[in-house]
Amino acid sequence: MVEFFQSIVNGIAVGSAYTLTGLGLTVIFSVYRILNLAHGEIYMLGAFISFFSMSYLNVPFFVAIVISMIASGVIGMILERLVFRPMKNHGEADFLIVTVGLLFFISNLAMYVFTPNIRSIQGPFEQNTFNFLGLNISQQRLFIIIITVILIVALHYFNFHTKTGKQMRAVAQDKHAAQLMGINVNRMGVIAFFIAAALAAVAGTLMGDMQSINPAMGFAPLLMAVIVVIFGGLGSVIGAIVGGLTIGIVQSLSVTYFSSALSNILLYLILFLTLMVMPNGLFGRKSYE
């Protein structure tokens, strides 16, 4: 029984990272109506920026995360301006393929520049674990969960209590109407990319601290984040949260009790069945067509 709950706790920690990555996909989707398949590469870059700022600038871990958030956010803004905004008038399939191009470009550029060597981020966390009702939670895992909660609250505040956030929700609901109301849609796109990239950078850094970092690390979490947002419903913040936790827990449990191969099959099966049975996911808005 302890094993079961332990596995759930681990799943929540990993699921938090999926949520952070998935939230980025959802934020971008709400403005651009496109699944950004290059999002995992921002996750990877975020981890590397943290790594380099710690090893070359000698800044502490938490400062490195902030630097990484800002730097990745700026990279996201540049990508929006250079790649995504000019694609606005193209069809969905074209757009999707451009994000694939971006994925190939960034991940292989990183592979070329950083070399495929595996590096590790030296986080400040100690090996000892918290003991809570007989469950062991490592400091890293606890930290991921706490940070995720803080960022979700911040995102919620932004969405519902700031003018820009409200504007962004308006754009998500109806781009043309929002534009007619005088909302600068381009500005919303830039901000969405900044937020998405910053969240991915946090997820990348924290997961990089828990595991290790290399230029190919972005693809697997991207696929997980895609499963999360499709399951939870594209464009829905609550969907990304519920989806992230569900997928994290399902993965953790199935790895514990079956095998990692079966776990992956199960996750992709969830993705496939979600698409077949409820393409809008749990919380996705019905498409208004």
Added chain:
Amino acid sequence: MSKITSNKKLLSLLIVLVIVLLLPLFINNAFYLQILVVAGIWAIVVLGLDLLVGYTGYVSFGHAAYFGIGGYTSAILVMKFGAPFWVSLPIAAILAGVIGYLISKPSFRLTGTYFAIGTLAFAEIVNIIFTNWESVTGGVYGLIGVPALFPNLKLYFYFVYAFLIIIGFIIYRLAASPVGKALIATKENENLAQSIGIDILRMKQFVFTLSCVIAGFGGALLVHLVGFASPLSFTVNTSLELIVIIIIGGAGTLIGPVFGAFFLLILSQYLATFTELRLMIYGLVLILVIKYFPGGIVGGIKRLATSMKKKGRKLDGTITSAKS
């Protein structure tokens, strides 16, 4: 299209064909010959896939699965059951087609991004099965020592290119037939196409299945050529590379993806030691092609030709016309 231009086209195509078919007489280097054969196999696969991507506008991120199913099926039939090639190759193609057909049924309830992700999900499952069903697929190491179809590469070359021509001809005829017109209508506006009595679901399923059959056949050819079947040959990356080839060559032009296959495979040999550099270039070219050169290589050539003729015909070759 007037009779004269179509004859001209046919003539130029014939000349290219003759040159290609004479190539093995001049190339004795097994390495280059092998590249040409591999390029021919990829060309066969992308020809089939272009009918889906270019003509219906549905992007599949999962065709490596059917490529792999064909490859593994033929390898297993030959190695474990001692089946002759003329049995294993058709069965490989048919099995890929049957699985593709079964998957196409639910998949076409989706459009756009969702369709692409759905195909990707299925392909990932297939790849996990390849990697983990050790007793049958050999697991991570794959099946090693798959027997070759022919004792020498030149025979292989002619076999593959004969099929490239036959399949190319069939697909070309299909694209020019009412089916092709219906597909284009579907791409332009699905609801409208349906309203004029096109059974779009059946049409899309047919094209998807056909592309899977061809991919399965190509996979079988490839596995016997290289002598092994590994799960690493049929990953998401493979699926994405197929799409890259189609887009860079020119989606919906049929001949374009064939050019694309040759172009990228030969490029990949020059950059064989720099895989990351090659994929980086792919990515960049992909973005630039979509943004600035819709229609890829062939679209570019066509545009050049039309601007020289000053006809100003509208050209197709972009893969989507606002499907949202």
